Amino acid sequence: MYPSRPSARPKTRRTVRLLALGLMIFLAAVAAAFGHRSRDGASPPPEALWSSSPASPSPSPTSEAPPSKTPPKRRAELGVADGVVPYGVTVFDDTVPAVTNLDPDLLAALRRAATDAAHEGIEFYVNSGWRSAKYQDSLFRRAVSEYGSEAAATRWVATAETSLHVAGEAADIGHSDATSWLSGHGARYGLCQIYRNEPWHYELRPDAVQRGCPRMYADPAHDPRMRR
Incomplete structure (x- = not known):
């Protein structure tokens, strides 16, 4: 008899095992490479790609009304020349019209008071002074939009026809330390707070030097001058 041939089955099993092991090693290598790329070079989530406009700088307070999220219409057309x-x-x-266009007597009184307040480390800033009729009209329309009616708006902002700012006869002073100082000392310079709801709004009342400041109105809507 011829010697018997060794069975081929064990060799086949060995080949299958080697192929399976090689496949596992290959898959592990691919997974590791993919994981490394995901950690180091993956694309950002979709929300990270959304661009947003840079935040606008906070404007300095320039109106009688409290701060509002509603921008005044045609703001881009208004500038320093408008107040x-x-x-x-x-x-x-001496270079900003909002200051230089104020009534000369009012401005002189403010400067005298500011000079004396400076000895106590207090500085008088002008948040708003003289305004053009166009600027005042813009503020009034903004207030109407914000408060829902002209009647409600007049508690904070006058019309261009009645505004003491347009006439150069009122100034909104900041910061709070300055208005606090004026509340206690303003009368001796003829400077008076006119509206209870606007501690920053000052006008000249020369008689206040001798008699003290007159009683304040609750708000501009109660001021007879606003009904012209």
Whole structure:
């Protein structure tokens, strides 16, 4: 008899095992490479790709009304020449129309008071002073939109026809330390707070030097001058 041939089955099993092991090693290598790329070079989540407009700088307070999220219409058309006040302007600024267009007697009184307050480390900033009729009209329309009616708006903002700012006879003073100082000392300079709801709004009342400031109105809507 011829010697018997060794069975081929064990060899086949060995080949299958080797192929399976090689496949597992290959898959492990692919998974590791993919994981490394995901950690180091993956694309950001979709929300990270959304671009947003840079936040607008906070404007300096320039109106009688409380701060609002509603931008005034045609704001881009208004500028310093209309009475818009750059941040940090004081009553001594001689280049900004909001200051230089104030009534000369009012401005002189503010500067006298500011000079004395400076000895106590207090500086008078002008948040708003003289305004053009266009600027005042823009503020009034903004207030109407914000408060829902002209009647409600007049508690904070006058019309261009009645505004003491347009006439150059009122100034909104900041910061709070300055208005606090004026509340206690303003009368001796003839400077008076006119509206209870606007501690920043000051007008000149020369008689206040001798008699003290007159009783305040609750708000501009109660001021007879606003009904012209």
